[in-house]
Each structure stands twice: as structure tokens, then as C-alpha cells.
Amino acid sequence: MTLYDYALSADGYKVRLLLGMLGIPHTTHFVELYPGRENHAAWFRNISPLGEVPVLKDDNMILRESHAILTYLAASYDTRQCWYPTSDPALLGAITQWLGFAHRLGETAGVARLHDSLFVTTDIDAARAGAHRLLRMLDEHLWFAEQSGQNWLCPAGHPTIADLAAFPPVILSEEGGVSRQEYPAVRRWCDRVKRLPGFTIMPGVFPAGPGWIG
């Protein structure tokens, strides 16, 4: 299994998180998105026509789109069928709904981060305002989930790939000038994600201290 990835990619991190938690051995091929723009080189466009990272190659299959890779890895390799329980349609629906939310986080908080760190052109005020709108909604959702004894995005009693998809753009939001000071339930959820067995960091993310998940 080969993962085409870039160390600072938030989308790549989503996949790295699951690979670490499932303990799946793999090799990583670094694609120099920045400054080399290697993702636009012909060889990479052959496997990822839009030049996007990450891309997963497993035997003869090539898959791009971080959320697609998460569903494939969970469905194929998670023997306990917790991360993406294919036998539970209601939960799959909920997961996919939150994958959509995670995508929107990327389009707002994620884009703000690229603007502030790599000077990518965007309407930065709109990106930040959009991120705050989503974080506000997320904080309310997580607060009420906690009230009913749920610690994760979906009401499954355990984390799913929805949590791994939303975590990177949330935890890196401050790199785009989007503070999480107003979102205490989101901050608690971030601590819980960091304490999951097999959790790994990326530049910009600090590990949690010792402690169990509530």
C-alpha cells in the first residue's frame, strides 16, 4: 500500500490518522506540493487528474479524495467494523452527512489556513466567517451530544471516520486566524480525538497529555 501525501496536507492527515489507528503498514511517497508544485507534474496528474493529495494505491486500485480513502480503508481493514460500519445504514447516513460537513470545513477553515501560511489567494474574510459559522454549529452539536452521553460526531458510542475527517481542519483552524476560544465543546472533542489509541500528530498539532477519554 502506498500513500501519496504531503506533510502539511490537512486532507492527507485525515488518512494518516486512520492508518495509524488501524495499524496498517504502508509506504509514503512524498509529493512536494509546495513550493515545487509537484502535484501538477505529469506523472502525478496521471494518477490524480486534479493534482490533489492524498492518493492511495492499494494493489491495483488507485483512490483519491481523502473521504473516499477513509471509507475504503475502514470498510476493508477495520475488523471490528466501528469506523465505518457497513451493516448500519442509519449510521452510514450520519457519517456521510458529517463527511460533507468536514468538506465544508476544508473549504472555509482549510482555505483560510492556506491563505495565511502559503499566501493562496482567497476572500479571507468570507473564509473565516464561514469557518466560524460551522464551528458554532459544531460546538452546539457536540455540547448536546455530551449531554446525552455521546462523545463523537455520530451517535454510535465510538468514533467513526466522520470524526477523523472533521478533526484536521478544526485543529488547524488557528493557522488561518480562526480561534476556537468560543467553542468549548469543540475543544473537549479535540482532546478526546487526541487520546484515541494510535493517534498521531502532524506539524501544527500538539499531542494530548496523559489521561483517559471521558
Next chain:
Amino acid sequence: MTHQPCSDPVIANLWHPIAARADIGAGQRHQTLLLDEPIALTIDAAGAASVRREAGAAPLPILERYGYFWTSLGDPPPDIFPIPEYAEPDRRRFNAASVGVHVSAPRAVENFLDMSHFPYVHTGILGDETHTEVKDYDVETSIERDEILATRCRFFQPISSTAADHGMEVDYIYRVPHPYCAVLYKSSVVDEARQDVIGIFVQPMTQERICAHMLICVLDERSTDATIKQFQQTVFGQDRPILENQFPKRLPLDPKAESPVRADKVSIAYRRWLARKGVTYGVIAAAV
């Protein structure tokens, strides 16, 4: 929109980096901010570069050194500080990245000079929690060369560079030849007698926002450029949230404002040096 020109003559009369040549193609225009002023760097079809204030006036002075374009909004010195190692042809020489950070230039320079954070911020790479002690080192502020030099620095590093395959104690020299630029020299894994050279050249966009340009000038026969850049970007990416969570964003020059310890010798010398030079941009001057 009117812009307040930088009122700090020490800083305004220096050369500042604004972009890496490799990042701007021929026929392109790169807009950026320097000391609160919008400027534009243009490269013509033949590769010749010029810089102007956005307001379109006369061209600003321009120099190309170490793979970067440097400009000045005042009267700069005849040249930029020397880095003789850059001319050595067997080195890997390029810009690892030019990264925006919400912090002042002096805070970024100080972070670059600091070893005590290696076990905590760069865990498993430049340090680990079993070796946190910072052994005594020497600091010299040279009036004649107008720079600070910290020597006899050493630290245990699990992965000191892309050329390393085991942990080792690494010797470091830190040099500050410009208020907003620092260069480090660390023992090379490839050749004991030579050193890897890594520079941070900080472009002050505003007093509290920078673009950090990172020069790589190292000995490494086996890693690709991409691997070396990824290593440096990973290390700097780990520093970024620390810098962005530091307050005040400008560097306090009053020795009583923060609590340094002996390991911070070079940063104490750096703050004193900035104060003696009369730097006011990006710092909080000491109470008189």
C-alpha cells in the same frame, strides 16, 4: 489607501528578503507587503527582476543573494551579510519554503536561536524528553562584524537531518548578522569537518506578521530536494503554532518583561543588541 512609512530608520535602511527566485516564474508579478507597504516584484521574460512600491513610483533597490530577492525601503548597506558556504558547489542549496506567520520578526528569530524547545516542539526529531539539559555555551556580540555568534552549543538529536540515520549529539553554531535574519551551522553527518547551513530570513510584512524564508545549504548525497524540504517544513510547521500563541507578538526588550534562564543566553544578547541598535519595529522598547 495611505500607508505609514516605517518610522524605524534602523530597520528601514536594511535589505529585506521578499521572495525566492525559484518560486517566481519569468513574466510573473509577485505582490507582497514589506514594512506595512504593498510592493510588487516583477520578473520579465528574460528573467530580469525589478521591485516597486504598489503606488508605481521609481524602482526600489534590488539584490539577488542566496536564491532570494532582497529589497530596501531606505538606504541599505552596499551588500548583504556573507555566507561563504553558499558558494560551495557540492551543497544542496534551495529555499525550503516561504511561510506566513502571525508574529513579529524578532520573535521568529529568537525561536530559531533556541534549543531548549527541541524536546517539546520537535519531539523525536531535534530532541527528546530524555535529553533536555542545555549545556553551557558561549555568546559573543561582535561590534566589528555587527553580529551575534553563539558557539559551543550542543544538543542530542534523534533525527538531526535527512542525512542522519541514528540519534547523536550535534554541535551547533548560531549567527545573527541582521536583526531579522539568523543562520545556524550544525555538524554534518556526511563530513565531520564541515557543517550544514540553514538560514531563516524573515520578511517583516507588518510589525506582527511575517513571511519566513528558509534557506537550505546542506551536504546530503542521498535525499531528494523534496525530502529535505519536507523535513524543514515539518520542523517549521511545528514551530508555527508556538509563535502564533506568543504574547505580546512584538519582542519585549525590557529584560524584566520575561523570565529568561541561562539557556537563553543568546536570546538575552539578541534583545540587548536590538535595544542598543535602537530598533523599534516589531519590538516593545524597554521602559526608559
Next chain:
Amino acid sequence: MWHPIAASHDLPFRHVFHAKLLDQEFAVWRADDGFVNIWQNRCLHRGVRLSIGINDGQELKCQYHGWRYANRTAGCTYIPAHPEKAPARTITNRIFPCVERYGLIWSALEAPSGEPAADAKLDENPLVLRGIAVRAPAPRVTALVESANLPATIFVQPTDSASCVIRGLISPAPDPAEHAKMLRHYNDVLSALRNAAEQRA
């Protein structure tokens, strides 16, 4: 003057809570012995926020250089760069007053007099509503809260000149069977109030 700066449930095991009151940032953390620490949110070394640090149950460890500060005293106990040396006793964080009562954490910038919410005549264990962050000045929000005339005890925590947090209590607490519905109801009501306050920017 006492202000609520967090709810008790904002301080779960080994968490560090990032609070703000009248432009002052706090790092708030509960040690394993239950003690709630409210400290200025700045490590004394190089000014890094303590709220991104690590609560290990006994000490708060700064993320930058690993400096450790003790529960209760806020004194620095360990400087990893000089492991054999005891840190100078002067390296002690600025502590702010703390009272945990009515399911809320109360603090003040200067030494406050009296007890938090003494006039409100609250039950010991009211139902604590979800705190609502508002991007509008506290006086405007307070006026809207007052004219809403809600059957709840509402405090408006001024975080800075442009924002605040609405912290409500239902005292006495209703029957547990009613809690979920009531929390939802007040969340909706106070969120609508927040939207009204923010639109008048």
C-alpha cells in the same frame, strides 16, 4: 466584581480551558485533587499561552519549553533546560480568584468582595444552561436579556469590549426528566437573542 467565566462541565479530566474576562485571558484547569486553577494565560518564560499546555493532574506544563507549574501555588517547579536547578521562587504565575458554585466557575480581575451571585438567591444545584458566546458588547446583550424577561437567572460574562458569553441557570433545577427539553429550549431562545444582538452591529 465576580463574573462566571466557565461552567464546571467545561473542566473535564486533564483539560485546560481557555477563558477570557474583560480582555484578560485565563488558563483554567482542574487538578486531579479537584482544585480549580485560574491563571494568567501566559507562561512567564517567553509568553506562550498556557491554555495550549498540558494538564497532567498535578502540574500544568507549557508547550514551548516544558516548564512546569504546580497546582494551587502556580509556582514553577521544573525547568527542563536546567534539570538540576530549582527554579527561582519568583517564577510564579499570576493567579486570579476562583469560586466554584452553582455549577459555574467564578473569577474577578481584582480582589472581589462578597460571594458570587449572592443576591440571586440560587439553589445549590441549578440546571446549568449551555453558555452562548455572542459577538456583541455585553451591555447590549444584557439589555436584550432583561427585556426578554426569561424565567431563568442569566449572567452576561464580558469577555472583551466586543463580545460576551450568556450563562444561564434554572434555579431550582426542574425534574431530571425535563432537563433535555429545557436545555434545548433555552439554547434556542438564547441563540435567537444572540443572533438579534449580533445583527445590530
